[in-house]
Amino acid sequence: MAHQKHQSCIDACYACAQACDHCAVSCLQEQDVKMMARCIALDIDCAAACRLAAGYMSRGSEGIKQACAFCAQICRLCAEECAKHKMDHCQACSDACRRCAEECERMAA
Amino acid sequence: MAHQKHQSCIDACYACAQACDHCAVSCLQEQDVKMMARCIALDIDCAAACRLAAGYMSRGSEGIKQACAFCAQICRLCAEECAKHKMDHCQACSDACRRCAEECERMAA
C-alpha cells in the first residue's frame, strides 16, 4: 500500500495530535491556567498540523515533504514549550512532539 | 488521563481515517474510476469525520456523544459502499469503517 512506507510517521503524527489535544484540555484545568496559555495555543496548532500531515501521508500526496516540513516546525515549537512545564501531560506531549518532529524531518528530507 | 477510556475508539477512528485516505487515492488509480466515484466521495467525508471524532475524544469534549454518533453514521455509509468493490483497499476500508462505526456507536450510546 502507498502509505506503508509512511506508517511510523503517520503513527507518530496521530499520537502527537492526541497528546496535544489531551495536553490542551488538561492545561485548561490547571490551577494557573494563565501560565499555560502559550502551551494551549501551540497544542491546538500542533494537533491540527499533525492531523493534516497524517492525511497527506495516508493519501501518498505530492505535497508530503512540504506538509511534513511544516508539521515538524510546529512540533518543535510545541515540544520546547511543553518541556518547560512539569505536569505529566506536558512532559508526555513534549515527548510525542519531539518524536513526531524527528519522523517528519526524516520524511521531509 | 481523560482520553484513556476512549483509547480503542480513538485508535479505530485514526485507523479508519487512514484506510479511507488510502482507499480514495487508490480508487483514483483504478481502471474504471467512474465506478468508484461514490466510494471516493464517501472516503473523503469519512476520513474527515473520523479525525474530528478522534479530536473530540482526545480532548474529553462535551460533544463526544454527538461527534461519535455522527461519525458512526458516515462510517456505515462508507462501509457499505466499499463492501461492494473487490479491491483490497476497498475491502480493508470497509472493515476499518465497520470497526470504527461499532466503536463510535458504543461511545454514543
Add this chain to the structure above:
Amino acid sequence: MAHQKHQSCIDACYACAQACDHCAVSCLQEQDVKMMARCIALDIDCAAACRLAAGYMSRGSEGIKQACAFCAQICRLCAEECAKHKMDHCQACSDACRRCAEECERMAA
C-alpha cells in the same frame, strides 16, 4: 454549482469557525483564564465542527444533513457558554454560533 444552495450556510460556518478560533485565543489572554476554560474548550470543538460541515456542503456530500445536525448541536452549546461572558470576543462568538446553528438546523431539516 452543487454548493450554491448551501452558500449562506457555508458562509455562516466559516464565519463561526473564525469567531470561535479568535474567541479561544482571546480568552487565553484574559485576566481570569480559569473562568473561560469551558468557553475555550467549546470554541475549539465548534471551530472544528464548522469547518467539517462547510466541507461537506462544499462537496455536496451525502452526509450533509448529519454533518449540519451535528454542527448545530455544538454551535448551540458554544453560543450559550459564550453568551455568559461580557467580552466582545465572546459576544461576537455567541452571535456567530447562533447564526450558524440556525443555518445548520435549516439544512438538517
Add this chain to the structure above:
Amino acid sequence: MAHQKHQSCIDACYACAQACDHCAVSCLQEQDVKMMARCIALDIDCAAACRLAAGYMSRGSEGIKQACAFCAQICRLCAEECAKHKMDHCQACSDACRRCAEECERMAA
C-alpha cells in the same frame, strides 16, 4: 481583533477550500474521471491546507508564516493542475488557488 489584519487572506483561504471541495466532486462526475485524478488529489490536499492556514490566522498563531508558506506551495500546485482543464469548476478553482497563493505568500513574507 487579532485576526483582522489577516482577514483578506482568511477569506481567500476559505474561498479556495470551497472551490477545491467543489472541484473535487465535480471532477468525479466528469466523463473522463481518469484524466482528472491528479486534479482531484490536489483539490483534497489544497482544501485541507487552506482550512488549516485559515485556522492559524484566526487564532493569531505563532506558526502563521509557516502555515501560509506551506499553504501557498500547495495552492500553486493545485492552481497549475486545474488550469490545464477547461471545465468551469477547474478554471474557477485555479483562480481561487492563485488568489490564495498570492495572499498566503504575502503573509509568509
